[in-house]
Amino acid sequence: MSQIFDIVVIGAGPAGANAALTAAWAGCRVAMVDEQRKPGGQVWRAKNPVVLEAPTTPESRSGDALRQEVACSTVLTFAQSRVWQIESAASGWEIYVLKEGKVVTLVAKALILATGAREYVQPVPGWTTPGVIGLAGATAMFKQDLALPGQRTVVSGTGPLVFFVASEIRRLGGEVAAVVTPNSKREWLRAFPAMVRRPDLLVRGALWVADLYLAGVPIYWRHAVAEIDGETDVSGVTIRRLTRDWAPDGEPEFLGADSLCLGNGLTPAAEAAQLAGLELRYRADLGGWCPEVDASGETEREGLFLCGDGAGIRGAAAAEIHGKLTGETASAYVRGVAPGENHLLQQAYQRAARFGMAMTALSVPRKGLQTLMCADTVVCRCESLTRSDIVAEINAGAQSTLSVKSGLRAGMGPCGGKFCQGTISQLIAQAKGGEVSDVPPPTARPPLRPIPVAALAGDFEYDDLPIPKPAPL
Amino acid sequence: MTIVYDIAVVGGGIMGCAAALEMAAGGMRPIVLEQSDIGQGASGVNAGTLSLQIKRVKLMPYALKGHHAWARMGAAVGFKKTGGFTLAFTEREAELLTERQTLKAKAGAPIEFVSTKRLRNVEPNLAQKVVAASYCAEDGYANSSLTGQYFRGRLCDEAIEYQERCQILAIDRGASYQLTTSRGVIYAKRLLLAAGAWIKTAAALLDVHLPVDARINTVSVTERMPALISSVIGHATGLLTMKQKANGTVLVGGGWQGRGRPQEGRGQVMASSVMPNIALAQFAMPGLSKARILRSWTGFEANVPDFYPLAGALPGFDDAFVLGCVRGGYTIGPYIGQLMGDFILGREPELPLFDPGRDFDEDML
Ligand SMILES: Cc1cc2nc3c(=O)[nH]c(=O)nc-3n(C[C@H](O)[C@H](O)[C@H](O)COP(=O)(O)OP(=O)(O)OC[C@H]3O[C@@H](n4cnc5c(N)ncnc54)[C@H](O)[C@@H]3O)c2cc1C
Numbered sequence A: 001m002s003q004i005f006d007i008v009v010i011g012a013g014p015a016g017a018n019a020a021l022t023a024a025w026a027g028c029r030v031a032m033v034d035e036q037r038k039p040g041g042q043v044w045r046a047k048n049p050v051v052l053e054a055p056t057t058p059e060s061r062s063g064d065a066l067r068q069e070v071a072c073s074t075v076l077t078f079a080q081s082r083v084w085q086i087e088s089a090a091s092g093w094e095i096y097v098l099k100e101g102k103v104v105t106l107v108a109k110a111l112i113l114a115t116g117a118r119e120y121v122q123p124v125p126g127w128t129t130p131g132v133i134g135l136a137g138a139t140a141m142f143k144q145d146l147a148l149p150g151q152r153t154v155v156s157g158t159g160p161l162v163f164f165v166a167s168e169i170r171r172l173g174g175e176v177a178a179v180v181t182p183n184s185k186r187e188w189l190r191a192f193p194a195m196v197r198r199p200d201l202l203v204r205g206a207l208w209v210a211d212l213y214l215a216g217v218p219i220y221w222r223h224a225v226a227e228i229d230g231e232t233d234v235s236g237v238t239i240r241r242l243t244r245d246w247a248p249d250g251e252p253e254f255l256g257a258d259s260l261c262l263g264n265g266l267t268p269a270a271e272a273a274q275l276a277g278l279e280l281r282y283r284a285d286l287g288g289w290c291p292e293v294d295a296s297g298e299t300e301r302e303g304l305f306l307c308g309d310g311a312g313i314r315g316a317a318a319a320e321i322h323g324k325l326t327g328e329t330a331s332a333y334v335r336g337v338a339p340g341e342n343h344l345l346q347q348a349y350q351r352a353a354r355f356g357m358a359m360t361a362l363s364v365p366r367k368g369l370q371t372l373m374c375a376d377t378v379v380c381r382c383e384s385l386t387r388s389d390i391v392a393e394i395n396a397g398a399q400s401t402l403s404v405k406s407g408l409r410a411g412m413g414p415c416g417g418k419f420c421q422g423t424i425s426q427l428i429a430q431a432k433g434g435e436v437s438d439v440p441p442p443t444a445r446p447p448l449r450p451i452p453v454a455a456l457a458g459d460f461e462y463d464d465l466p467i468p469k470p471a472p473l
Numbered sequence B: 001m002t003i004v005y006d007i008a009v010v011g012g013g014i015m016g017c018a019a020a021l022e023m024a025a026g027g028m029r030p031i032v033l034e035q036s037d038i039g040q041g042a043s044g045v046n047a048g049t050l051s052l053q054i055k056r057v058k059l060m061p062y063a064l065k066g067h068h069a070w071a072r073m074g075a076a077v078g079f080k081k082t083g084g085f086t087l088a089f090t091e092r093e094a095e096l097l098t099e100r101q102t103l104k105a106k107a108g109a110p111i112e113f114v115s116t117k118r119l120r121n122v123e124p125n126l127a128q129k130v131v132a133a134s135y136c137a138e139d140g141y142a143n144s145s146l147t148g149q150y151f152r153g154r155l156c157d158e159a160i161e162y163q164e165r166c167q168i169l170a171i172d173r174g175a176s177y178q179l180t181t182s183r184g185v186i187y188a189k190r191l192l193l194a195a196g197a198w199i200k201t202a203a204a205l206l207d208v209h210l211p212v213d214a215r216i217n218t219v220s221v222t223e224r225m226p227a228l229i230s231s232v233i234g235h236a237t238g239l240l241t242m243k244q245k246a247n248g249t250v251l252v253g254g255g256w257q258g259r260g261r262p263q264e265g266r267g268q269v270m271a272s273s274v275m276p277n278i279a280l281a282q283f284a285m286p287g288l289s290k291a292r293i294l295r296s297w298t299g300f301e302a303n304v305p306d307f308y309p310l311a312g313a314l315p316g317f318d319d320a321f322v323l324g325c326v327r328g329g330y331t332i333g334p335y336i337g338q339l340m341g342d343f344i345l346g347r348e349p350e351l352p353l354f355d356p357g358r359d360f361d362e363d364m365l
Helices: A014-025 A058-072 A135-145 A161-171 A185-195 A199-214 A271-275 A315-335 A343-363 A367-372 A387-395 A401-408 A421-432 A453-457 B014-025 B057-077 B091-106 B116-122 B144-157 B196-204 B271-284 B286-290 B329-344
Strands: A002-010 A030-033 A076-078 A081-089 A092-099 A102-113 A117-119 A132-134 A152-157 A175-181 A219-221 A223-229 A236-241 A253-256 A259-263 A266-268 A280-283 A288-291 A304-306 A378-380 B004-010 B030-033 B084-088 B111-114 B132-136 B161-163 B168-173 B177-181 B184-193 B213-222 B232-235 B241-244 B250-253 B292-303 B310-313 B320-324
Touching: A002 A014, A002 A092, A002 A315, A014 A030, A014 A058, A014 A102, A014 A315, A030 A081, A030 A102, A081 A102, A081 A271, A081 B271, A102 A315, A102 A453, A102 B271, A117 A135, A132 A135, A135 A152, A135 A161, A135 A259, A152 A161, A152 A223, A152 A236, A161 A175, A161 A199, A161 A259, A175 A223, A175 A236, A175 A253, A185 A199, A185 A343, A199 A219, A223 A259, A223 A367, A266 A288, A271 A288, A304 A315, A315 A343, A367 A421, A378 A387, A378 A421, A387 A401, A387 A421, A401 A421, A401 B144, A453 B271, A453 B286, A453 B292, B004 B014, B004 B177, B014 B030, B014 B144, B014 B320, B014 B329, B030 B184, B057 B091, B057 B144, B057 B329, B084 B091, B084 B116, B091 B111, B091 B132, B111 B116, B116 B132, B144 B161, B184 B196, B184 B329, B196 B292, B196 B320, B213 B271, B232 B271, B250 B271, B271 B286, B271 B292, B310 B329, B320 B329
Parallel strands: A002 A030, A002 A102, A030 A076, A102 A304, A132 A259, A152 A175, A152 A259, A175 A219, B004 B030, B004 B184, B030 B161, B084 B232, B184 B320
Antiparallel strands: A081 A092, A092 A102, A117 A266, A223 A236, A236 A253, A280 A288, B084 B132, B111 B132, B168 B177, B177 B184, B213 B250, B213 B292, B232 B241, B241 B250, B310 B320
16 A cells, blocks of 8 residues: 655655755645654754743744744655655655554655764763763754753764754753863864855854853863763763874863763765665765765656755755755656756855855864774674774774674664764774775665564465465475 | 686685685685675575575485584584474465475485474464474574674685685686786686676676576564574475574564665665565564564575586586585585585595586486
């Protein structure tokens, strides 16, 4: 039993939702699928009903406006629904969705992937201690539940996200023990020319930093958290100064805290694109391995479009515009007409993308950062594998992420390798004396998310089994 | 000075590695050339079932020897002799089961028919709907994902050279074989094509046509589960294999087809195959319904029209050989690789090989 659409959009963040709206306004029958309860994605995440009264923020206002538009449109939203498989068939794209414990199949002429990004967290000793959360994970807590990670939090990581998280903690009444960032002030100054083209975003960022200065929150530039102290929960962190390559070289300094937000930039969530048949290539300037996509959202596969951070990390402002452009391209494809040229939108996209890529450049970790890992630092959380386990496998001859996965099961656990493969690639590259760009991620396989056996089985009737010709005796 | 190897083995799957080890033990200097990683083809992604109940009657002696070879490799390949049940849920399946397993038992496999009561005693979590079952105490499994790690280690221990990410682009015949690869030119006196589902492409480099087809088999794995089954489980129709590994994950196979071609990547899983495959697994073991599937994948299994192996001289050559296309070849691989090695060393193999130049339309055995 399948439902038929002109376009299916996977992901309801700024990119996906705008693509869906644009295509729907152009007259296409559009379905949009997202894991979350409401559209908005990570950046414009909806609040849970219990905190609806909370004051609004620019993110919540943008998100509410978007949700309003989606609600008034003809876009059919599949919320709390997980895409677990994508296939191309003669009739178009087949998208397999897990919704309320059942498998639903959507069929569409065109598929728009807007699966966004995920955070890269560089493992350091103690990073799996309860009380340590990702920077991106922290923003989800703020937006959805107005919750705080702890009473007194160290916020550490690269790019603009550290400052946003720190200022949000303060706004919500928490205490920020310190901000620790591998970036230097000079790096930020160098990003300035790319930022002035989006003064609105620049001013917001400046306000976060100003707030921290005024409140006397110490900011440790060119520093990183080298270790997290505490057995069952965080009791503090040890920070160290970094070299230009971000390797630790300064004296350790201790900061007392009961929680830590830690993140090192975003990387495109590209597994869905891989399943849909796209090759990935390494683009450090776009946050890592990503598929080839142009500004109009077109890919090398017919009927397959991609927009937003999943096509390379360019940030929310660019994602929103990329979504609109992609919605236009995909709807033109469905209607069999040539896509119109929207120069103004293209220019706005280039400006926003330039800003976003400057932020990505600040966020991408440099090589030295991985030397924060010790032999017994956990790399693969699902299988509890340490750096020394992985390095031993590499030294025994495993020269690819595929070989390490086979030998150790790193990437075979519930997370499907989403959190460990980046680090494993680095370790392989380091051992070979090569670059991470020579160490691609393993083959993407379904399900994109773990899926219950009962859901796959559905209402199976034994008598429906297609009995094959018996194997030769 | 250029090295001329005694033999270049094209393909680092179980067949190529086992043959290289035997030839090195016999005094030859082989090199193994693998286009991707050692043991990442069929040998690294298969379901790992070592079951005499799904082997062909005439291959039974080879399969029995294969089982012993796996037992010797032991824990390093995750080998476990668990015993295995094959289940029938309908009268028709029961007939099929009786007919087929009787023939296999006659061919030397220690297969017996067991009462459903005994089945329930051993495997209380299986569905009550079983009408007939056979059992083989020799059956078990190995962990195919360890194939690469294990054989890479063995090759290193025996100082056998190998190259990974080394694709053969052309083969020229002069005083010796000259292999143009993605990693340079390699010279060897002899050749062994053990390229799995890619054998047809490899043989074509020497202008030999081999009628090889590939099936695209699907396997799925669950997250870790509490103990549910201890034996390997099969189905009378062959549509299900199931085992629970030492780490608690349950592996489900049964030859359901994905799509793709060996020449284009690693094949694609199809939901229309995974869903009934998993449904059948849940039907056979209702407790599985609580598990989540973490990953499904495909691999290419090669075969020729008569479904017997290719193992012998490449038609028209006396110093080039082919080894592959064994269905259930993971079980037989280590043993038939050894036979092939012996043959190339000029020794009489313990059991006969399978001439790749035979007439495939006739049952030649
Ligand atoms: C999904 C699946 C499940 C299976 N389940 C079972 C089971 O439960 N029990 C069982 O006994 N058997 C099973 N089999 C069968 C078994 O896996 C195979 O018969 C066996 O592994 C074949 O071994 P091989 O070495 O011939 O092939 P492969 O392991 O495929 O090795 C061939 C190698 O050659 C390399 N190669 C190819 N061309 C070139 C070239 N030009 N240059 C360099 N290298 C090249 C390939 O990359 C590959 O690594 C299954 C097969 C599949 C696919």
